Amino acid sequence: MDGDFDQLVERLAAMLTSADPEDIKGGASLLYELFLSAGRDTFSRLAQELAAYQGGIILKRLLDGAVTQKDPERQDTDLVTTEFLYARCCQAMGSLSSSKVVVDRYFNKSWESPEGRRVCKCIFLDLSGHLLTRAREIERGQSHLNLFADAWVLAPLECLANFAAHSKVFRQAMKDACEERTLFDRLGFLLSAGIQRTLSRRNAQRIRVLMADVAVTLAFSADSQLWALDRGVLKLIAAVYAVSPGDHRQDALGWEGSPAFLCNAVLLHLLPTESAAEKLRAHNALDGFRPHRRKMNDAAIPELDLWKYFEGKLQGRPVPTIPRDAQTRSLDVRADGAPIVCSWKECTAGPEPPGTAFKRCAGCQVSRYCSKEHQRLHWRTHKVHCRAAHVNQVKEKKASSMGNGEAEPSSSTA
Numbered sequence: 473m474d475g476d477f478d479q480l481v482e483r484l485a486a487m488l489t490s491a492d493p494e495d496i497k498g499g500a501s502l503l504y505e506l507f508l509s510a511g512r513d514t515f516s517r518l519a520q521e522l523a524a525y526q527g528g529i530i531l532k533r534l535l536d537g538a539v540t541q542k543d544p545e546r547q548d549t550d551l552v553t554t555e556f557l558y559a560r561c562c563q564a565m566g567s568l569s570s571s572k573v574v575v576d577r578y579f580n581k582s583w584e585s586p587e588g589r590r591v592c593k594c595i596f597l598d599l600s601g602h603l604l605t606r607a608r609e610i611e612r613g614q615s616h617l618n619l620f621a622d623a624w625v626l627a628p629l630e631c632l633a634n635f636a637a638h639s640k641v642f643r644q645a646m647k648d649a650c651e652e653r654t655l656f657d658r659l660g661f662l663l664s665a666g667i668q669r670t671l672s673r674r675n676a677q678r679i680r681v682l683m684a685d686v687a688v689t690l691a692f693s694a695d696s697q698l699w700a701l702d703r704g705v706l707k708l709i710a711a712v713y714a715v716s717p718g719d720h721r722q723d724a725l726g727w728e729g730s731p732a733f734l735c736n737a738v739l740l741h742l743l744p745t746e747s748a749a750e751k752l753r754a755h756n757a758l759d760g761f762r763p764h765r766r767k768m769n770d771a772a773i774p775e776l777d778l779w780k781y782f783e784g785k786l787q788g789r790p791v792p793t794i795p796r797d798a799q800t801r802s803l804d805v806r807a808d809g810a811p812i813v814c815s816w817k818e819c820t821a822g823p824e825p826p827g828t829a830f831k832r833c834a835g836c837q838v839s840r841y842c843s844k845e846h847q848r849l850h851w852r853t854h855k856v857h858c859r860a861a862h863v864n865q866v867k868e869k870k871a872s873s874m875g876n877g878e879a880e881p882s883s884s885t886a
């Protein structure tokens with residue numbers, strides 16, 4: 473990455489908290505560029521640093537902008553400015569929220585109350601409703617809007633997928649929202665042939681990846697696996713297969729991977745669990761997926777006849793053992809996104825190892841450390857931001873007994 477890390481943080485912070493929407497646009501573009509080019513560990517560290525910045529003012533700003541209608545009673549007067557800001561904030565948030573630390577910082581414990589969950593549901597409805605309105609306009613031929621599909625459709629979907637991936641509260645809110653209308657009813661339009669044809673090839677592919685990613689998240693999280701099966705995730709997966717090109721290798725652009733492969737991972741993960749398999753039978757998944765059996769097999773590793781396994785499993789017949797590779801790779805799917813890293817800019821420890829947790833800064837709960845030494849080194853720049861977080865916490869009357877000392881940083885385990 474060019475230039476000094478601290479300077480980059482300051483530059484991004486200035487842009488993303490600016491009163492000028494053009495600055496936020498610049499900040500969002502720079503973030504996305506870094507997301508693609510900086511390397512996962514460096515981008516993760518940057519996202520963590522921005523989340524901790526001045527006690528969290530950047531995230532607050534972006535989320536206030538990105539979820540303009542989080543309170544349905546709130547009236548926004550200047551619609552054009554609000555809409556422009558909305559799109560840019562969503563873009564910045566879309567990149568940042570690939571980091572679990574960022575999502576944790578926002579959807580913290582205070583959201584677990586019934587009121588928090590209700591507001592969280594509004595956020596889901598707001599993001600999904602907004603992007604759907606825009607997608608419908610684009611499909612109806614308002615071609616000038618197609619130029620902004622990145623900001624209007626992709627960015628909110630990216631936020632939604634990342635929030636779901638990293639926040640249990642958000643998944644709970646999705647469950648609530650999908651009680652009235654299923655997940656497929658709410659988002660399936662994005663996978664219809666019409667909109668997929670209208671969008672650029674790249675945007676259509678990104679939508680397929682993000683939708684498959686939502687399905688992976690819901691299926692791989694124990695708290696959402698079963699309700700998701702009852703609330704439209706199977707139709708969503710079938711729709712991803714339906715609009716994916718036959719050759720899945722052509723559908724894998726760069727880092728994103730193939731949507732059909734992700735959907736296969738969902739099925740491979742669910743089938744061995746009897747309660748999930750039971751739901752697949754109840755929703756007649758065999759008939760639903762039969763038209764896509766060729767695509768399913770094409771996206772599976774060559775040694776695996778996925779359809780035969782799927783059919784056998786649901787019909788209660790003896791099935792061939794799944795090659796170990798197919799299972800491992802399906803479980804590796806979730807390793808995408810920005811990993812948790814040590815917050816010290818010169819640390820080379822890499823991502824937090826599976827099964828262990830880096831220590832958190834006890835003051836802000838955001839910064840993470842592989843060692844005491846790196847916490848000490850980071851404290852020189854971090855203390856200002858950490859104290860701001862502490863002040864905020866006191867203001868919000870969220871008294872914490874683990875406040876930071878004036879000079880000596882402390883830490884707690886995750």
Ligand SMILES: [Zn+2]
Pocket residue numbers: 833834835836837838839854857858
């Ligand atoms: Zn801190």
Ligand SMILES: [Zn+2]
Pocket residue numbers: 814815816819820821841842843846
């Ligand atoms: Zn470290």
